[in-house]
Amino acid sequence: MPYQFSGKTSDKFPIPKTMKAWVLGDPDNLSLVDKKVEMPNKAEVLVKIDAVAICATDLDVISHGPPAMIEGGLPFNKNFTPGHEYMGTVVALGPAVDEFQIGDRVTVEIHSGCGQCKRCRMGMYTSCHNYGLNYGEVNKGHRANGFTTDGGFKQYAVNNINTLIKVPDDMSDEEATLVVTAGTTMYGLTELGGLIAGESVVVIGPGPIGLLGVAVAKALGAGPVILIGTRDSRLEIGKKLGADYTLNVKNETDVVKAVKDIVGTKGTDYVVECAGTEQALNDAIMMTNRGGKICLAAFPHKPISINIPHMVINNIYMYGIRGEGKSATHRAMEFMKQKRFDASLVHTHTFNLDELPKALKYARERIDNAIKIVIKPWS
Numbered sequence: 001m002p003y004q005f006s007g008k009t010s011d012k013f014p015i016p017k018t019m020k021a022w023v024l025g026d027p028d029n030l031s032l033v034d035k036k037v038e039m040p041n042k043a044e045v046l047v048k049i050d051a052v053a054i055c056a057t058d059l060d061v062i063s064h065g066p067p068a069m070i071e072g073g074l075p076f077n078k079n080f081t082p083g084h085e086y087m088g089t090v091v092a093l094g095p096a097v098d099e100f101q102i103g104d105r106v107t108v109e110i111h112s113g114c115g116q117c118k119r120c121r122m123g124m125y126t127s128c129h130n131y132g133l134n135y136g137e138v139n140k141g142h143r144a145n146g147f148t149t150d151g152g153f154k155q156y157a158v159n160n161i162n163t164l165i166k167v168p169d170d171m172s173d174e175e176a177t178l179v180v181t182a183g184t185t186m187y188g189l190t191e192l193g194g195l196i197a198g199e200s201v202v203v204i205g206p207g208p209i210g211l212l213g214v215a216v217a218k219a220l221g222a223g224p225v226i227l228i229g230t231r232d233s234r235l236e237i238g239k240k241l242g243a244d245y246t247l248n249v250k251n252e253t254d255v256v257k258a259v260k261d262i263v264g265t266k267g268t269d270y271v272v273e274c275a276g277t278e279q280a281l282n283d284a285i286m287m288t289n290r291g292g293k294i295c296l297a298a299f300p301h302k303p304i305s306i307n308i309p310h311m312v313i314n315n316i317y318m319y320g321i322r323g324e325g326k327s328a329t330h331r332a333m334e335f336m337k338q339k340r341f342d343a344s345l346v347h348t349h350t351f352n353l354d355e356l357p358k359a360l361k362y363a364r365e366r367i368d369n370a371i372k373i374v375i376k377p378w379s
Helices: 056-063 179-191 208-219 232-240 255-263 278-287 308-313 328-337 353-365
Strands: 018-024 030-036 044-053 085-093 105-108 156-160 164-166 201-204 225-229 245-248 268-273 288-296 317-320 347-352 372-376
Touching: 018 353, 030 353, 044 105, 056 353, 085 156, 085 179, 105 156, 105 179, 164 328, 179 208, 179 268, 179 288, 179 328, 201 208, 201 278, 208 225, 208 232, 208 268, 208 328, 225 232, 225 255, 232 245, 245 255, 255 278, 268 278, 278 288, 278 308, 347 353, 353 372
Parallel strands: 201 225, 201 268, 225 245, 268 288, 288 317, 347 372
Antiparallel strands: 018 030, 044 085, 044 156, 044 372, 085 105, 105 164
16 A cells, blocks of 8 residues: 655645656666655655765765665666765654654764664664665665665655754755765764874875864864875865874875874874775774774775784774764764864865766866765755
8 A cells, every 4th residue: 555644744845746866777877867756754754955965985886886785786777866965954744753843954864774683773773784675575674875775866855863963054055965974984983982182093085084084083182183195185175174294195105104203103093094995004004003993984996905914913903884873973063063173175066966977077087176076956
């Protein structure tokens, strides 16, 4: 029996029957189509998407498929809409939803989890054991918008209330899309055990996650914070976000030695690795002190070789993270509300919804020094 909506709407926000949405066909093949606007069920709201940012993981999904999983497999030719870093306005409430009101501005995190498995009960909903099983007769309730169900490259999206964070009136739409990016690093530092003020942090890779990783680490009291990269323009943004030192690997014959010249010969306490290359991972291992910790915040595209003996001998811990679990986005939003750092420095370009292919090209090829690109679905 078709679902009969029994929640709340408002004449102030009329909801159309269909919307514009980008759909993934073959790899790297997107089409702009009309899609039905779904209505929210229990513990859900309908969000009118006002802005959606492009993430490097979106590029991977569109070109290769993983980590997206639709109907138990690759996302191609399944009427799937990618995109996961979005914000918007609540325009409909599911039955009994009173945590939000119609008209609230919200930003979203990706995962809601199934709420049933061991990991979800531990608060590790980004590691849900029922990831990708939200379809057909195997409906475990896990939603990861833009990965296991439709994402944000469209005009409306249904979201579980657990994925929503209210946006303050003085925060722009574009900045609000960056809460997930900041939350990813916040989650990574949480999984490392949390920072103690005054401990040293190295961030490798000045992409959006790395740049906001600098900002979050500094806001948490880390020091010194060192940013490593290859582009001087991005390293300069890193300084504005709180980096005490920046190192351009093109100008360093030995980046590990350069780090130790700053923090001392024993090495750094933490590394947040956002480059995902074999060289960067091995540099991270060699610059970390005994008992130190490394957070892996990037997706290597193939198996790589790393110096495991050095890690074991020196009791170095390495943690892989996925997404922005344990409500890290809420903590990141608090920092942004308090103006602890200016996340908008990472936003460089804005495009309309019908310009998505051009925007993706800018993101992939870093045209015009693009860092974080935002799509406006209603422009």
